[in-house]
Amino acid sequence: MAERNNGKDERPLVFTNARVVDPSRNLDAPGAVIVADRRIVAAGPEAARPAGAEVIDCGGAIVAPGLVDMRVFVGEPGGEHRETFASAGRAAAAGGVTSIVMMPDTDPVIDDVALVDFIGRRARDETGVRVHPMAALTRGLEGREMTEFGLLREAGAVGFTDGRHTVTSAALMRRALTYARDFDALIMHHAADPTLVGNGVMNEGEVATRLGLSGIPKEAEIIVLERDIRLAALTRGRYHAAQISCAESLDIIRRAKDRGLAVTCGVSINHLTLNENDIGPYRTFFKLSPPLRHEDDRLAMVAGLADGTIDVIVSSHDPQDVDTKRHPFAEAADGTVGLETMLAAALRLVHSGDVDFVTLFRALSTRPAELLGLEVGRLAPGAPADLILLDPDVPWVLEDAEALLSRSKNTPFEGARFEGRVLRTLVAGRTVYAYAPA
Amino acid sequence: MNVPPPPKPVAFPHRHLLGIEGLSPEEIVTLLDLAEEAVAVNRQIEKKKSVLRGRTQINLFFESSTRTQSSFELAGKRLGADVMNMAVAQSSVKKGETLIDTAITLNAMRPDILVVRHHAAGAVELLSQKVSCSVINAGDGAHEHPTQALLDALTIRRHKGNIAGLTVAICGDIAHSRVARSNILLLNALGARVRVIGPSTLLPSGIERLGVEVFRDMRKGLAGADIVMMLRLQRERMEGSFVPSVREYFHFFGLDAEKLAFAKPDALVMHPGPMNRGVEIDSAIADGTQSLIREQVEMGVAVRMAVLEALSAHLPND
Numbered sequence: 146m147a148e149r150n151n152g153k154d155e156r157p158l159v160f161t162n163a164r165v166v167d168p169s170r171n172l173d174a175p176g177a178v179i180v181a182d183r184r185i186v187a188a189g190p191e192a193a194r195p196a197g198a199e200v201i202d203c204g205g206a207i208v209a210p211g212l213v214d215m216r217v218f219v220g221e222p223g224g225e226h227r228e229t230f231a232s233a234g235r236a237a238a239a240g241g242v243t244s245i246v247m248m249p250d251t252d253p254v255i256d257d258v259a260l261v262d263f264i265g266r267r268a269r270d271e272t273g274v275r276v277h278p279m280a281a282l283t284r285g286l287e288g289r290e291m292t293e294f295g296l297l298r299e300a301g302a303v304g305f306t307d308g309r310h311t312v313t314s315a316a317l318m319r320r321a322l323t324y325a326r327d328f329d330a331l332i333m334h335h336a337a338d339p340t341l342v343g344n345g346v347m348n349e350g351e352v353a354t355r356l357g358l359s360g361i362p363k364e365a366e367i368i369v370l371e372r373d374i375r376l377a378a379l380t381r382g383r384y385h386a387a388q389i390s391c392a393e394s395l396d397i398i399r400r401a402k403d404r405g406l407a408v409t410c411g412v413s414i415n416h417l418t419l420n421e422n423d424i425g426p427y428r429t430f431f432k433l434s435p436p437l438r439h440e441d442d443r444l445a446m447v448a449g450l451a452d453g454t455i456d457v458i459v460s461s462h463d464p465q466d467v468d469t470k471r472h473p474f475a476e477a478a479d480g481t482v483g484l485e486t487m488l489a490a491a492l493r494l495v496h497s498g499d500v501d502f503v504t505l506f507r508a509l510s511t512r513p514a515e516l517l518g519l520e521v522g523r524l525a526p527g528a529p530a531d532l533i534l535l536d537p538d539v540p541w542v543l544e545d546a547e548a549l550l551s552r553s554k555n556t557p558f559e560g561a562r563f564e565g566r567v568l569r570t571l572v573a574g575r576t577v578y579a580y581a582p583a
Numbered sequence: 584m585n586v587p588p589p590p591k592p593v594a595f596p597h598r599h600l601l602g603i604e605g606l607s608p609e610e611i612v613t614l615l616d617l618a619e620e621a622v623a624v625n626r627q628i629e630k631k632k633s634v635l636r637g638r639t640q641i642n643l644f645f646e647s648s649t650r651t652q653s654s655f656e657l658a659g660k661r662l663g664a665d666v667m668n669m670a671v672a673q674s675s676v677k678k679g680e681t682l683i684d685t686a687i688t689l690n691a692m693r694p695d696i697l698v699v700r701h702h703a704a705g706a707v708e709l710l711s712q713k714v715s716c717s718v719i720n721a722g723d724g725a726h727e728h729p730t731q732a733l734l735d736a737l738t739i740r741r742h743k744g745n746i747a748g749l750t751v752a753i754c755g756d757i758a759h760s761r762v763a764r765s766n767i768l769l770l771n772a773l774g775a776r777v778r779v780i781g782p783s784t785l786l787p788s789g790i791e792r793l794g795v796e797v798f799r800d801m802r803k804g805l806a807g808a809d810i811v812m813m814l815r816l817q818r819e820r821m822e823g824s825f826v827p828s829v830r831e832y833f834h835f836f837g838l839d840a841e842k843l844a845f846a847k848p849d850a851l852v853m854h855p856g857p858m859n860r861g862v863e864i865d866s867a868i869a870d871g872t873q874s875l876i877r878e879q880v881e882m883g884v885a886v887r888m889a890v891l892e893a894l895s896a897h898l899p900n901d
Contacts, residue, residue: 349789357723357764358705473682
């Protein structure tokens, strides 16, 4: 990570002529951002520049906090052919993501202090972006015994989750939420009842029936979510639904928040911008868990983001290669890559007028940082200088998935038209990505 | 070698037959008319034609099938093709070679036509994207089985004269049936009224959106039907997972004389085979005067000849 560099001898940086977006202060205004000693000195109206500063004229482009992506699968360790820290880090930096929260579904599983420690060291050596592991909620992701929440948290785990897996035992979930409270630890859960998912591979309904594919009912998500929220009420633990996919789930979260429970939720960029019809002729890059739902559900997700019911947008970056994706739909693995395209895809919601920049960056950066207890995700004075320079309007087309920096190319956005591109990404004041036009 | 006569031009613009979806009513009728000619040929002593002389047809079956595979084999041979059967056991594929690897390997052997059956919906279409020959879907998962729907339509047309205006009741395991999907598409395209009948656990979500009337009571569903099309219920689905028992299923959804009496007096009974006698259909009905089940098999060969002939117009000639 950049902190190991001695930032003292780096010149201060001034981003002038910028549009400063900082959700932590509800700020979206023209101005400047001053960075010194790896931290934000000032972000707001143009102020006196420190002597000897390097001045960057933003030409009206946005300066915003770097993205904090709460749900990223990295292949390393165990699946380096799909993704390494180095390749994930390059993809993240190009997409404006400055903090990756890594899921514990690795081989071996991150369920032990030594693994958390290994991830920390390995990531520091390999990439310029920050990597925070979430540790497994249960040993081996097997859903039977809790992991050592206290020790893992001390070692640097920012939360606890069974990643792609759902904890089916209500008793275990209750104990986990109860015990996690003693460490103020966040429990993040993938809500999908495995018995209702069964052999389902896409959203249940007309499209699945036409394609002759087994459906996954919304109730697979809703029932687990309802259960978890009752347990969150019982235990007063901090519960975060990793990614919801349907309108009914949003109502459930809304009611829980109205009751004052410590319940939050995320949504993947895919569920905000795509729906089940995008699967078309059995395109496996659109095979996800939870599955892409109906357009009405997508619209509900967008509304939930706009009204604040949805706290966090994640990429759910899940690199898969031809070995796992080039199969008949029902036999292909779930998941898409997303680190590089999350922000560009999310900007569609701004361009369509559904959300403003402050709302968008709150969900992409500020809110996830708060939930995880990280001091990034804001441009307030004193905060780490993790920020991006973004031209929100420049049009571009993802012509060829092979151009992605991620080692795996399973993107649902090949051929997609975007508006908005990251020009520069900084972590702790150090540039980890700069856009170079071809 | 003499140059074979140029194939008769046919109004069938597709290189593959992947499903009924995407075919216009006119194209379906073209195939049925071609099949009608093939029926006549098949009833002669001299059954050989030369449309596919010199061509190689590979039957690639990832799921075992006696009836469909032999029907395609015979159809190819009667048109003069060299036919090779490849039974790919599911297990050996799962061990290593992916479907796409298999497709690329086969493609290198330069076949002209691949006839493919696979247990996964969409697998045949995926394969068709990776090969340079014509591909015929002989059944992909619960998606489509177009030649079955065509042979059913041919059988119906020969008895009723027309498809339009008929009421066709499709009964049984709709959820897992590619035969049902292809038939719903084809019969709707040709103007029939289509009903589906089955227990709710075997009716897929949103089926009514495919242009069918849905019945859970067989007697009501059969009332006034011209055609009763029974579907096979797989054994693993009738012992507690989708229906509680064979006994209960037959009681409510098995076709017997008492239930058939609710259909029109001249109603005809069909089944794609292989039948579970006493599970979805009573033996007396299967072998009775209203049954077209054996004729369906004969029409199967004719329809597959028609499809092969229609596709042959698009095979490369250099």
